[in-house]
Amino acid sequence: MKNKTSAERSRSISEGWVETTLGKVIKIIGGGTPKTSVPEYWNGEIPWLSVVDFNDDNRWVSSTEKTITSLGLEKSSTKLLNKGDIIISARGTVGAMAQLKREMTFNQSCYGIRNIENLSEIDFIFYLLKFSLKQINQNTYGAVFDTITTKTFDYININLPPRPEQKAIANVLTAFDDKIENLRAQNDTLEQTAQTIFNEWFGKYQLEDELPEGWRVGKLSDLLDIKYGKDHKHLQDGDYPLYGSGGIMRYVEKPLYKKESILIPRKGTLTNLFYLNQPFWSVDTMFYSKIKNPIQGRFIYLFLKSIDLSAMNVGSAVPSLTTNVLNQIPLIIPENNIMNEFNNIISSFYTKINFNISQIQSLSKTRDTLLSKLMSGELRVKL
Missing domain, CATH: 3.90.220.20 (DNA methylase specificity domains)
Structure with a gap:
């Protein structure tokens, strides 16, 4: 080229x-x-x-x-x-x-x-x-x-362009999307493994069970402050990922929140959750959250993935969740030493996931830059 x-x-x-x-x-x-x-x-x-x-x-x-x-x-x-x-x-x-x-x-x-x-x-x-x-x-x-x-x-x-050049342009851009798809598949496998470990450690206990010493039953609001996302139409393009219910929608000029957070759907599909440790913007159909104790972040995220949020729908025409419903979700909270041990084991999975996410973002930006140049004819593919 x-x-x-x-x-x-x-x-x-x-x-x-x-x-x-x-x-x-x-x-x-x-x-x-x-x-x-x-x-x-x-x-x-x-x-x-x-x-x-x-x-x-x-x-x-x-x-x-x-x-x-x-x-x-x-x-x-x-x-x-x-x-x-x-x-x-x-x-x-x-x-x-x-x-x-x-x-x-x-x-x-x-x-x-x-x-x-x-x-x-x-x-x-x-x-x-x-x-x-x-x-x-x-x-x-x-x-x-x-x-x-x-x-x-x-x-x-x-x-x-002529069809041979159309094919060549598509092949260049597809190479980036194939790499992105492979990284997302890796992350899915890592997420599934982390969820399996969570279920093995904590899934055997029920709310009414006699719990180990130091464990207790609490509410989601004990661990998480849930906040509303905001509309993004006024934002220019930039470097910060903007998340909707399906994942990254676009990149915008400034972040809504800069700390680790769990994103929870507010409307529409109530199944997609995201754990973020980078600055981001969240749309108004998603909740973002402040994790009160960072050690508990992965635990909370995997707990929420283990329950059926769609069963808590309070909407009619459009499936919806409210902060009141989420805040009242009961859960078993392990004692701190167990929580620390679990977090230490799980962290290695998310270190790899986060690295893959950064790679995906880099590949996406490069693909989009090439997309503009190839479609405008500024950059030509040598046949």
Whole structure:
């Protein structure tokens, strides 16, 4: 790869690149929702996507919170997307996107995106969409919810390289995403191992049991101060990770909190928790927290992962948790020596996890820098 001057860049666009619009190089597919009042349409073998399943920085989506039956697919307006197709949210949280690891259906708040054979490559289209998200978000409408329509893509001007160059560009960027995916898989394994150790040490005790000397039953509020996250629309891009229910959404100019913290979902998917030991921003659909005694942080986090927070839902249309509900959660608190010993064992796992997280952030920033340069033609891939 080599850098080009502005003049060279202009010539390179005319040498095989085509000026067009995004809408002309993709197929747009609409989704739908089977009637929720018909049980026979739900809990089948077919994954059914909504934005909660892919609202993060992961390239791939392989599973969904909800599934439908073949009858639900037949009797509704939802469509079956192919493996490799792209899903993008079109209403509310506009621009969340991922590629499908398998065939999936999806709701009407999203669009399925497919390449046009002999014109565009699907992996390139994924990165082209990422590159075009700012333009897409500038072409939303709606009084209550930001919304994009099929016409939005016709307003997004692009420069389309020949298909061999599309493949080469996608391969460069995919190499970064593959490394990121491997690091995330390592972290998942480390998290599972830490959870197993927690269960072996503390899972055998019940609240009503006679506890070892020095142990006691308390409430979550004894160990944790839970605070509300904040809206991030006013923040410029920067170096600090901004977390939502799916993980890192973007990087912003300043942190909301600089100390170790446990992030707990407040609305939507109530299962994703995060333990952070770096400055961060948390969106308003997440709680962040002040850990009263740092030695107890990992213990609290693994305890919360061991219980079913979704069973504590107090919402109606949207699943929700409140500080009052969380503060009152009962738990067994071991005596300090046991807590210290447990923390010493678990810390090595999280040292590796944190190192991997820093690697992921570095790779993500480099990928995004390359994305801009490759899509604009400032940097060309040598074929």
